[in-house]
Amino acid sequence: MKIKNRKDLDKVKDDGMKSLFPKSPQISISMSTCGLALGADHLFQKLTEEKEKTGVKIALRQTGCSGFCNLEPILIVRLPGKPGLLYTNVTVKKTLKILHDIQQKKITTEGLLCTINSPASIDTPDIGLNDVPDYNQAYPFKHQHRILLKNCGIIDPLSVPEYVAMEGYSALYKALCQMRPEDVIKEVVESGLRGRGGAWFPTGFKWDMASKSSGDEKFVICNADEGDPGAYKDRTIMEGNPFKLFEGIVLAGYAIGSHHGIIYLREEYHHTFEFLNTAIEFAKQYGLLGKNILGSEFNFSLNIVRGGGSYVCGEETALMDSLEGEVGDPRLRPPFPIEKGLWARPTIVNNVETLSNVPLIIQNGGKWFANIGTEKAKGTKILSVVGNVKHPGLYEVPLGTNLKQVIFEMAGGPFNGKSIKAVQVGSPFGTFIPADKLDVTLDPESLKKMGSMIGSGVIVVLDQDTCIVDILHHLLTFFVEESCGKCVPCREGVSRMEELMIEIYNGRATINDLNLLNELGETARDFSLCALGGGAPAPILNGIKDFKKDFEAHIKTGKCLLPSK
Amino acid sequence: MEKEKIEKIVNKHRNEKSAILAILHEVQAEDNQLNTESLRYIAQLLDVPYANVYGLVTFYSAFSTDKKGKTLVRACDGISCHISGAEEVVEALKSKLNIEIGQTTWDEAFGLEKVRCLGLCSISPNVSFNDKTYSNLNKEKILEILQKVMGDSK
Numbered sequence: 154m155k156i157k158n159r160k161d162l163d164k165v166k167d168d169g170m171k172s173l174f175p176k177s178p179q180i181s182i183s184m185s186t187c188g189l190a191l192g193a194d195h196l197f198q199k200l201t202e203e204k205e206k207t208g209v210k211i212a213l214r215q216t217g218c219s220g221f222c223n224l225e226p227i228l229i230v231r232l233p234g235k236p237g238l239l240y241t242n243v244t245v246k247k248t249l250k251i252l253h254d255i256q257q258k259k260i261t262t263e264g265l266l267c268t269i270n271s272p273a274s275i276d277t278p279d280i281g282l283n284d285v286p287d288y289n290q291a292y293p294f295k296h297q298h299r300i301l302l303k304n305c306g307i308i309d310p311l312s313v314p315e316y317v318a319m320e321g322y323s324a325l326y327k328a329l330c331q332m333r334p335e336d337v338i339k340e341v342v343e344s345g346l347r348g349r350g351g352a353w354f355p356t357g358f359k360w361d362m363a364s365k366s367s368g369d370e371k372f373v374i375c376n377a378d379e380g381d382p383g384a385y386k387d388r389t390i391m392e393g394n395p396f397k398l399f400e401g402i403v404l405a406g407y408a409i410g411s412h413h414g415i416i417y418l419r420e421e422y423h424h425t426f427e428f429l430n431t432a433i434e435f436a437k438q439y440g441l442l443g444k445n446i447l448g449s450e451f452n453f454s455l456n457i458v459r460g461g462g463s464y465v466c467g468e469e470t471a472l473m474d475s476l477e478g479e480v481g482d483p484r485l486r487p488p489f490p491i492e493k494g495l496w497a498r499p500t501i502v503n504n505v506e507t508l509s510n511v512p513l514i515i516q517n518g519g520k521w522f523a524n525i526g527t528e529k530a531k532g533t534k535i536l537s538v539v540g541n542v543k544h545p546g547l548y549e550v551p552l553g554t555n556l557k558q559v560i561f562e563m564a565g566g567p568f569n570g571k572s573i574k575a576v577q578v579g580s581p582f583g584t585f586i587p588a589d590k591l592d593v594t595l596d597p598e599s600l601k602k603m604g605s606m607i608g609s610g611v612i613v614v615l616d617q618d619t620c621i622v623d624i625l626h627h628l629l630t631f632f633v634e635e636s637c638g639k640c641v642p643c644r645e646g647v648s649r650m651e652e653l654m655i656e657i658y659n660g661r662a663t664i665n666d667l668n669l670l671n672e673l674g675e676t677a678r679d680f681s682l683c684a685l686g687g688g689a690p691a692p693i694l695n696g697i698k699d700f701k702k703d704f705e706a707h708i709k710t711g712k713c714l715l716p717s718k
Numbered sequence: 719m720e721k722e723k724i725e726k727i728v729n730k731h732r733n734e735k736s737a738i739l740a741i742l743h744e745v746q747a748e749d750n751q752l753n754t755e756s757l758r759y760i761a762q763l764l765d766v767p768y769a770n771v772y773g774l775v776t777f778y779s780a781f782s783t784d785k786k787g788k789t790l791v792r793a794c795d796g797i798s799c800h801i802s803g804a805e806e807v808v809e810a811l812k813s814k815l816n817i818e819i820g821q822t823t824w825d826e827a828f829g830l831e832k833v834r835c836l837g838l839c840s841i842s843p844n845v846s847f848n849d850k851t852y853s854n855l856n857k858e859k860i861l862e863i864l865q866k867v868m869g870d871s872k
Binding site for chain 1: 739740774801836838841850852
């Protein structure tokens with residue numbers, strides 16, 4: 154059915170509540186890329202077989218990625234009149250036990266991480282569940298401020314009704330019925346939202362300029378070319394709650410006067426591509442994309458274009474080249490995309506996380522959003538904490554949260570009683586912050602003072618057994634592979650840096666070569682055309698300064714300082 | 719690849735802008751390669767210079783002018799996988815398949831590539847076999863998986 158008015162929206166919301174709080178037992182399995190990698194499909198099949206064999210009346214459904222792939226496969230059991238039960242790291246055996254317990258009207262407590270509470274769902278508190286924490290109180294969701302990821306891993310990501318039941322599309326409905334495009338922009342400006350892909354550009358300002366650009370055709374591009382190794386927040390949003398992203402994209406279109414959106418998705422996300430295409434079909438069926446959205450006069454179409462596996466295409470002008478069927482070469486600016494972007498039409502390019510924040514801002518107001526975070530950095534940021542930590546995963550925290558708190562309190566610190574050697578913050582271009590300087594708040598200004606950045610929110614934790622020379626060498630090979638080759642400082646400079654690094658790694662360099670490496674780095678940093686060549690030297694230059702011992706050991710002996718290597 | 723098949727794919731995307739990447743993806747998915755004949759025909763149908771199409775295929779790492787393996791093995795070499803032992807997994811793959819990165823086995827059953835980040839960084843190292851990904855790997859696990867996949871593909 155197409156949603157045409159408030160009544161229709163309420164009806165769909167009712168349907169969503171019914172499936173989230175079902176009258177008969179229901180099991181949902183997390184079936185995103187990560188769940189599938191750890192056997193969710195096998196689990197689903199086994200459960201289906203068991204259902205057929207025993208004739209047990211139980212509905213099988215699915216959820217998406219929650220950001221904690223190491224807890225997969227994740228299973229949510231919903232029983233009438235009880236809170237949802239979230240089980241982690243389930244196996245076929247454990248799942249069959251859960252199924253049999255449901256038949257016996259028992260609750261399995263083994264593997265039960267938390268309950269998912271909702272006042273509407275509980276008739277009487279269950280005494281057996283007294284010791285089980287609620288979602289907000291359980292590791293790893295505790296201490297987080299999940300506004301964007303709130304429903305990821307909880308709702309069925311392909312169910313429009315379930316998203317609507319969680320207040321989805323109320324922002325778009327509000328905007329289309331009660332707000333002029335300039336009112337939408339005003340709220341976004343007031344929120345202080347900035348680009349979450351790493352560039353940190355004020356979103357409202359960009360939209361305002363694009364709305365004033367003249368042109369009969371404009372484009373909204375969602376940058377989903379999530380290329381920073383270590384980052385997977387955009388994948389989680391897309392696979393966990395795609396309609397929130399779509400809602401944000403349509404809002405952006407309405408605000409700037411565009412009727413066509415494109416999601417540029419990175420090539421490596423195969424499952425996500427199929428998944429998003431299915432989600433778009435569902436959105437069309439409900440009248441949330443296409444003509445007369447939510448019964449209004451507003452039309453908006455959305456399609457997905459897969460990239461070709463090139464990191465530089467995450468840069469917005471290279472991305473547009475790629476969409477035009479060219480190789481991804483960054484363009485000189487001006488002209489800026491808001492004047493002459495895709496096919497020389499006014500275009501805005503926003504990251505997945507940025508756009509997904511917009512429905513929240515329109516629904517709750519720019520002021521509400523501006524109250525989260527710090528004086529200058531508003532809202533939350535999804536951090537992808539990976540590497541040598543006990544609990545890697547996606548942590549959504551208000552901007553301005555302390556880095557140490559994230560690593561130790563939330564992610565549990567390094568394992569096996571080891572100590573931390575360095576932490577890379579932001580992206581591959583982020584510097585490696587030494588262990589004694591981790592007491593820093595996560596906001597662009599504080600990080601900039603340390604020569605670092607918030608970037609796309611990757612936090613790579615390296616323990617004492619890491620050789621910085623090895624890590625920097627690994628990084629440099631990445632930059633060399635991904636340089637588009639257009640400008641000399643990046644094409645030649647970064648390649649020479651990599652060659653020198655190999656010589657250093659193998660003990661064939663002299664201490665003077667470090668000066669040469671520095672000089673090359675500074676040149677590439679200052680004279681490259683885009684952020685790839687300009688950003689690549691930062692971790693190297695800082696690494697030489699902060700971890701000189703590692704370099705000296707390699708130069709002198711051709712070996713790491715580490716006993717194991 | 720047969721001209722009719724290429725025509726079918728091109729016509730499907732005829733009215734779309736940004737179609738060429740999608741066309742290349744689909745032709746390669748069907749034929750495991752983008753050889754000169756296919757590229758020339760695509761260029762002709764789209765009325766763009768052959769050099770442009772060839773440029774795209776050589777620029778984007780997802781495309782290949784050489785025949786790729788029926789099963790494409792992509793070992794993740796992102797930072798998280800690197801830290802958690804991707805090298806050992808890659809070495810095991812190389813020695814078992816008896817090919818280097820970027821090569822295809824003699825019977826064209828397997829191709830081996832490195833990718834930077836499959837986006838599964840909290841369950842690394844990761845390797846994907848076509849669309850199926852395996853996680854939390856080490857040398858033993860990948861050899862076991864490979865054994866099974868090789869058996870299945872026979």
